[in-house]
Amino acid sequence: MTEVGRPADMARTFAQKALAQASGHESVAIGEIVDARPDIALSHDNTAPIAEIWRQFGQDRVVIPERMAVTLDHAVPAPTVRHAQNHAEVRAFVAEQGIGHFFEVGRGICHQVLSEEAVVLPGDLILGSDSHTPHFGWLGAFGAGVGRSEMAVLWATGELWLRVPESIRIRLEGALGEWVTTKDVALTLIGDLGADGALYRSVEFEGPAIAGLSLDSRAALVNMMAEMGAKNAYMAPDEEVFRYLAGRLLTRPGRRKGRGAEPGEAVEAVAARLERRALCPDPGAAYSAEHVLDLAAVEPRVARPHQVDDTVAVGQLDSVRVDQAFIGTCTNGRLEDLGAVHRVMAGRRTAPGTRMVIVPASSEVWAEALDRGWVEDLVAAGAVFGTPGCGPCMGNHLGVLAPGEVCISSANRNFQGRMGDRGSEIYLASPAVVAASAVAGRIVHPREVAE
Amino acid sequence: MNGPVDVARPFRGRVFRYGDHVNTDVIFPGRYTYTKSRPEEVEPHALEDLDPTFVGRVRPGDVIVAGWNWGCGSSREQAAVCLRYAGVGAVVARSFGRIFYRNALNNGLLAIVCPEAVDVLEEGAEVEVDLDGSVIRHGGTNFGFAPFSPAVRSMIAAGGLIEQTKRRLAG
Numbered sequence: 001m002t003e004v005g006r007p008a009d010m011a012r013t014f015a016q017k018a019l020a021q022a023s024g025h026e027s028v029a030i031g032e033i034v035d036a037r038p039d040i041a042l043s044h045d046n047t048a049p050i051a052e053i054w055r056q057f058g059q060d061r062v063v064i065p066e067r068m069a070v071t072l073d074h075a076v077p078a079p080t081v082r083h084a085q086n087h088a089e090v091r092a093f094v095a096e097q098g099i100g101h102f103f104e105v106g107r108g109i110c111h112q113v114l115s116e117e118a119v120v121l122p123g124d125l126i127l128g129s130d131s132h133t134p135h136f137g138w139l140g141a142f143g144a145g146v147g148r149s150e151m152a153v154l155w156a157t158g159e160l161w162l163r164v165p166e167s168i169r170i171r172l173e174g175a176l177g178e179w180v181t182t183k184d185v186a187l188t189l190i191g192d193l194g195a196d197g198a199l200y201r202s203v204e205f206e207g208p209a210i211a212g213l214s215l216d217s218r219a220a221l222v223n224m225m226a227e228m229g230a231k232n233a234y235m236a237p238d239e240e241v242f243r244y245l246a247g248r249l250l251t252r253p254g255r256r257k258g259r260g261a262e263p264g265e266a267v268e269a270v271a272a273r274l275e276r277r278a279l280c281p282d283p284g285a286a287y288s289a290e291h292v293l294d295l296a297a298v299e300p301r302v303a304r305p306h307q308v309d310d311t312v313a314v315g316q317l318d319s320v321r322v323d324q325a326f327i328g329t330c331t332n333g334r335l336e337d338l339g340a341v342h343r344v345m346a347g348r349r350t351a352p353g354t355r356m357v358i359v360p361a362s363s364e365v366w367a368e369a370l371d372r373g374w375v376e377d378l379v380a381a382g383a384v385f386g387t388p389g390c391g392p393c394m395g396n397h398l399g400v401l402a403p404g405e406v407c408i409s410s411a412n413r414n415f416q417g418r419m420g421d422r423g424s425e426i427y428l429a430s431p432a433v434v435a436a437s438a439v440a441g442r443i444v445h446p447r448e449v450a451e
Numbered sequence: 452m453n454g455p456v457d458v459a460r461p462f463r464g465r466v467f468r469y470g471d472h473v474n475t476d477v478i479f480p481g482r483y484t485y486t487k488s489r490p491e492e493v494e495p496h497a498l499e500d501l502d503p504t505f506v507g508r509v510r511p512g513d514v515i516v517a518g519w520n521w522g523c524g525s526s527r528e529q530a531a532v533c534l535r536y537a538g539v540g541a542v543v544a545r546s547f548g549r550i551f552y553r554n555a556l557n558n559g560l561l562a563i564v565c566p567e568a569v570d571v572l573e574e575g576a577e578v579e580v581d582l583d584g585s586v587i588r589h590g591g592t593n594f595g596f597a598p599f600s601p602a603v604r605s606m607i608a609a610g611g612l613i614e615q616t617k618r619r620l621a622g
Contacts, residue, residue, distance in 0.1 A: 394481030417500035
């Protein structure tokens with residue numbers, strides 16, 4: 001049934017479809033403000049301060065415990081007594097409230113873990129007190145970041161107002177060249193369109209190139225759209241995504257109704273159910289801008305300090321000496337990323353005066369890298385490994401920078417002081433470029449080291 | 452600590468001028484985000500990595516004027532809270548990072564998009580900000596801005612999102 005003033009027959013963007021579903025409307029207009037009920041509410045080490053806000057509401061119980069997902073990841077294991085106290089408060093809150101999904105220290109970064117655990121599914125709305133929540137667009141969900149107060153209100157009421165954003169369509173064609181990754185694609189887009197190039201908007205990827213991208217590569221690209229100001233980002237999920245999630249649901253029984261798999265069910269049946277949940281933009285939907293990018297034309301790029309959109313070709317920076325190389329984060333700490341690092345570094349060594357810090361995005365990534373023998377080779381090459389989690393990304397621990405030090409990082413932000421002292425500098429690049437720079441001691445193209 | 456100013460009524464202050472793409476890391480550094488959350492803990496770190504002299508100079512009712520995309524980056528709400536408790540009444544910019552924008556209004560810190568004011572207002576300029584009138588006054592010049600919705604104004608009048616939600620749940 002069509003609601004008055006909401007033409008259901010018009011072509012709609014992904015953002016319109018996702019927010020209509022989450023607010024119980026048949027359709028919503030761009031610019032409309034809706035009261036949305038998220039399928040998942042994500043928080044992490046900030047759960048304890050959010051709980052402190054929530055307690056001001058005088059409730060005994062949060063209203064959406066089964067929808068809440070809490071991961072300890074931002075400073076793990078606790079580097080100080082204050083961090084340890086924070087973790088203890090999070091655990092006490094989780095136990096008290098019977099939170100549906102809780103992941104302990106060392107399981108990994110929230111965005112990676114909730115993907116591996118199939119907590120977030122295609123078509124979902126996930127709101128997180130973390131700015132990289134748009135990450136979940138890689139599997140066809142609408143993910144957006146909110147503040148702590150809003151998360152507390154969400155726990156207390158189950159809903160939050162959201163404005164239906166304008167959408168940008170980015171069509172991806174062609175295939176990536178040798179040593180080129182979706183991190184380079186992201187840095188190219190952000191360099192071209194600016195750090196506010198997608199401000200307030202939904203970035204919706206489409207095009208024939210997507211099918212040729214690995215799931216890890218898709219996640220890295222979607223994740224980085226937070227650095228273009230996007231409210232959310234999206235890639236249409238395909239059979240590969242449905243099968244990935246279905247396999248994980250089958251080994252994780254006991255999910256609440258409609259979100260899990262029955263014991264003994266065929267992967268195909270679960271995948272088909274996930275496909276029915278998926279939301280795709282209509283042909284002819286209204287976009288505020290449309291871009292086409294040929295992946296074959298993308299070259300390795302590096303963002304210079306202290307802005308993500310200040311990008312140059314890697315070859316322009318070979319006089320920049322590197323003190324630390326960092327691999328990890330929700331952007332580029334996955335198995336494919338460690339594989340690229342292994343390809344560049346195995347049998348070689350970090351340059352004198354350059355150190356290499358690797359923090360896998362999850363325990364699953366870590367275990368698989370161990371199993372494949374990569375960890376042994378990388379330790380022999382001079383790398384040190386940290387506990388799965390966010391690592392030094394936002395300057396808490398595990399590899400912070402001294403005044404004047406230069407880091408090349410596979411992370412997402414190179415803001416002044418982010419990884420330590422405000423007099424340090426961060427360059428952002430793909431894992432392959434980071435690894436090559438660790439070996440060369442300066443910022444170089446991977447082929448200079450590995451070929 | 453100056454403490455928050457009442458932004459529901461017109462207030463006066465001086466302009467602190469900053470540039471484009473000022474991110475939440477330099478407004479409130481990430482190294483403190485999981486150990487400092489309360490207003491009195493976060494206020495001393497306001498703009499620590501952008502302008503270490505800011506906290507010593509800011510007075511109640513002062514206004515930050517900046518360029519594009521103020522508050523981009525992390526979702527950390529302390530970036531809004533630290534400015535509010537340092538006494539800042541409003542940030543006037545060409546555009547805002549979307550999570551900062553929500554956090555600011557939810558905490559009673561005005562986030563005002565007004566490119567005309569950004570074009571003109573210089574460091575140290577004296578201004579008056581009038582929420583009801585949707586105007587920034589400077590000398591004899593008035594810079595109008597798009598009015599906030601009744602819902603946002605009633606939230607600010609209630610003292611922010613938390614106070615408003617307390618009343619709603621008690622109601």
